[in-house]
Structure formats: C-alpha cells, structure tokens
Amino acid sequence: MKNKTEAPVCGVTYIDEERVKKIEEDFPAGDLISDASEILKVLGDPTRLRIVLALAREELCVCDLSVIAQVSVSAVSHQLRLLRGQRLVKFQKKGKMVYYSLADKHINSIVDMALEHADELQK
C-alpha cells in the first residue's frame, strides 16, 4: 500500500497514485476511446449484429436483410443508417434496389472474436 492522498479532481481518496499515473501515461486518447466504444456499441445489438453477419457472407438488399434480421424493412433501414454512420457498411444502388455490403474487414475479426468468446461462455 502507498500513501493516501486527496484526489484533485473528484474528491475521491485514491490509493495508488503511481500506479494510476503509470497507466494514464500510455492510455489511448479520449477521442480514440469514444470512437472505439461507438463502434462496439453499434455492433452490440442483436439486430445490427445479424445484419453485419449476413453482409459478411454476401451483398444483400434491404428487403432480404429484413428477413434475416427478423425485423421490419423500416427497422432495418434505420439500423443501416447507424451502420453507415460508423462506416461499417457501404451500399450500391441498382435501380430501385439498394445492395449493402461490409465496408471493412476489421469488422469481421471483431465480430468473430465476440462470437468465439460467447461460444466458450456457453461451456
């Protein structure tokens, strides 16, 4: 145990100043953490995860995505807007159809690892 001091910011008594400083020294910037958590949050919804998993396999239109994601076309469209916002998906228009696909391979790895971890937790 180290010395106990008053924290300057939040009034909490914190315990190991050195340890905290050491960690804060090489810590990702606030913006980076915000962006990364935003990406994870977007993937952290069953409907959107279904959409992403489907698109990881094949380019698909909104209509077909709604069947796979098991929600209305409108709901899918709303979710696709979020996914576009995070640049996780891209799209391509063919007449009145809109075909979506994954924008980045990174997404695949993140999603695969989450699935793998979930699978292990199920014993």
Add this chain to the structure above:
Amino acid sequence: MKNKTEAPVCGVTYIDEERVKKIEEDFPAGDLISDASEILKVLGDPTRLRIVLALAREELCVCDLSVIAQVSVSAVSHQLRLLRGQRLVKFQKKGKMVYYSLADKHINSIVDMALEHADELQK
C-alpha cells in the same frame, strides 16, 4: 433478379429467396448472436471501455479505476457489476480493498481491434 414471392413471416416481399436461404443455413444460432451482441454492448460504452483498457494493463482497485474512468466510485461500481455479469472481469479481495482484473484474453483482442479501426477512421 429472381422470382418475387410473399414472405411467410412478416408480409414483406422478398427478393432473392435462394440467397437468403443460403445465408440462413450456416448462420450462428440465435443464442450465440444474443450473447455475442451482449458482450459487444458491454464494451461499447466509454466508461466501461476505459475500465477494461486500464485492467488490461494492471490489476486495480475500484478507487483508482474511478480516477482513470473519470466517474464517481459509485458509477464505477455499477459498471463493474455489468462487467462481472458478462464475466469480462474477475476480482480479488484484500481487506477492505477489491482488486479487479480482466477475466479473459479475448477481450484484449476485441478491444484492440476496435481501437485500431477507430484509429484508421481518424485518417
């Protein structure tokens, strides 16, 4: 383009029945998707991501975590409960102190990839 049929479930007209069937054939089970999205959701919050990033570096008590996560001790404690719920962290009591650490290496890889992806998006 293939034949257009009425979808049996939601009344949506869907476009490419074959394509949908092919994807649904080897699709992760519903439970797996739920669990995986739950994990991603838990990581998809800046406070919790800060906590996880800190614990990826070193075992820490709640007090120090509250400094690093930049929220009250109570808020950290609530978030730690969620992280425990998903078995992302474990803890060890030493007297009145409680030291938390990461429960699984998988988490590191997921978080690192999200950071990497976020970093690339920042051009």
Add this chain to the structure above:
DNA sequence: CAAACATTTGAGCAAACGTTCAAGTGTATA
C-alpha cells in the same frame, strides 16, 4: 402519366441505460 415497388425518413412511444445521491455492508484501526 399512373401505379407499383424498394427504400428512407420523422414522429411518437415504451423500454433500457448511465449517472447521482443516500443508505447499506463489511473490514480495519485508533
């Protein structure tokens, strides 16, 4: 041009979320 269709959009609403605050538990120490 009119009707059909794929998709998007905005409002509205119930449920879930993240924080604060106050109170509670349990351990150490004077």
Add this chain to the structure above:
DNA sequence: TATACACTTGAACGTTTGCTCAAATGTTTG
C-alpha cells in the same frame, strides 16, 4: 467499541435506444 474507509446497492432521474406507423422519395414499368 467507535470511527473511518472501500465498496456495493437501490431508487430516482433525464437521456438514449429501437421499434412501429404513416408519409415521403425515387425508380421502374404498364
């Protein structure tokens, strides 16, 4: 044994989320 301390917990709160429904957009086709 009383006080201090580390942490947890529950209620309350304002905010965000994900859906539905109805209306709008834009494209194709009769």
